[in-house]
Amino acid sequence: MKRSHLLSAVLTLCLAVPALAFAAPSVKVGNILPLSGPSASVGLQAKQAREMAIEEINGAGGIKSLGGAKIELLYADSKSDPNVGVTEAERFINTEKVHLLAGAWNSGVTYPTTAVAERYGIPYIVPVSVRDTITERGFKNVFRIAAKDSWWTRDQFTFLKDMQQEFGGTLSTVAFVYENGDWGTGFAAQWKELVKSSGMQVVLDEPYSSSATDLTPLVNKIRRAKPDVLLLVSNAADAILLTNTLADYKVSPKVILGSGGGHADPTFISACGANARYVFDIVEWETDVNKPGAREANEKYRAKYGTNLTGEAVDAYVAMYVMADALERAGSLDPAAIRKALAETDYKSGPGMIVTYDAIKFDESGQNRNAALSIVQINDLGKGLERITVWPKAARRAGYTPVFPMPAK
């Protein structure tokens, strides 16, 4: 009996000591990300970008108006599953008592988890998740850094129009091929609207499952439809498999245009090799962007994690600075005060501001009104395959002429 008393005393002590050590004030941020499953690779980038930013912020003295409070990042793995996401959001708010939430990359997870945050009045920063409706439900606590997907699809069609004007040739048929989640079907719904005024005819409209073990049947369908333009929404594993299978079966549309995501994944180029050449992709950010601090941030990131920053990683990185800026101005950990400060954000310069546009500013709905997009082409200019900014024309890399249409295979 006596021994078990001693044991429990020792145990209590063991538990109590670390609790004391962590008593210093900290801002807890709950991050919901796909850290396993088909999107684990983008989830990891989002995590790394957050960690790099928070290391810098904490290293520079934390949040000064809160007595140098450090930001503490907590993570939950959504596995890309909305149900898991909701459970984790509840756990973060009720058990972990986080001050802010951030996430969740997959629109399908962000949509319900932001609703949980809204119910509890906890500010929720969405670095990336493109589904329009995330900021169109009249929520007060949701702040999105990335562009909405309607802006992405709008720019994809403008790009196609501009390219025809600049280089001649006509694009008369288009195929829509997209992953069958929220993201892909959301894009496709807008493509179907936009195509009406584009003069192009839809020859294929085909959702597919990102976890498909064989995409040959899909590729054969594309081959038979013979589209001029192939518009894609793909996650990482399927973007690679699709690009390789398209090349294997010698499918040669005039334009293959991705929608970020899998096509922007750093492993996409290395895993596809020459098959990825001439593919176009829409992005928010590219390493050749001309912005102070951008190159340094990219080099630091690459030295730390071995890959370049992606547009999505940059959104996550900047989101942490926007959050720190808001906390600094709020000077309080009260969710309402943080919310108010976030809504008043006008982040123009300073560390972390490496996006292509001038200021991060949220509109009434919590959408970053300035978020802008550009289009890149994957090509080899003698130094291996790289992503080269081609559109808008003003942002095109000096001296580069886009290859349009794609040479037939």
Next chain:
Amino acid sequence: MDPVFLAQDCINGVLMGLIYGLVALGLTLIFGVLKVINFAHGSFLMVGMYVAYWAVTLSGLSPYPALVIIVPAMFLFGYWVQHLLIRPIFIAEKNVREPITVIIVTTGLWYVLDNLALLVFGPDYRALNPNPLKGQMLEMGEIIVSVPKLYGALATLATAGGLHLFLQHTRLGRAVRATSLDREAASLMGIGQWKIFNIAFGIGTAVAGISGAVLTPFYNVYPTVGIPFDIKSFVIVVLGGLGSIWGALVGGVIIGLIESIGPNFMTSTWTEGIVYALFLLVLFVKPSGLFGQKQDW
């Protein structure tokens, strides 16, 4: 429907279906002998793919010659997993023929292996490099046949044939079959049950290794790569009959053909619906599967 299209789709369906059958083969073998479902089978495939990836990357061999490294490595892995993890459960639950705990343990193993791979190799999608089979296609007019898949289908037939010969015509193979039919009677005849279990598990895992070598030339390797194949394998095994080698191949081909021909008539995502409907139908009408032996309980 254009006959050329149909021919193209049938060829792809049969080739891919045989490869699905190969993946399911390991699962069906282990079930046939131990009478338990190995829930970690998809992870074994993932391990097989990483072993194949590294064997090729480090030795510079082509994936098929690299089988001389992959098969023994995977056999030993399976052998010891059974010996160290599964056997103690059979011993602890002596009175139970199919201890349910095995499902829990193998599910645990699945999570451990997938997360271990995530930890060690990161979430990156890896493509084989060098990959002499990459983009190799046979072109016959409009019909294009993938060479790596053709090799994979041949490897499947060779593996199934080899296993068939082994089980039917060798002393050890007979011992495996005897244990599968009635493990107590087999023990009484002097067959070492645990050794046979270890060997059967080892062979099942080695087949997952062969699947890894077959898949890596045209499929990316990543930590959760086993999951989509895993679910498919369960369907195939039930369709073909639990424990039946040829059933697994036939089941695989049926699914391959549905997946390949179906999209001509519907959106490709709907073919999955047909596969699962068929799965349910078989469970209702002929639970032992197309080629399943009458169970001995």
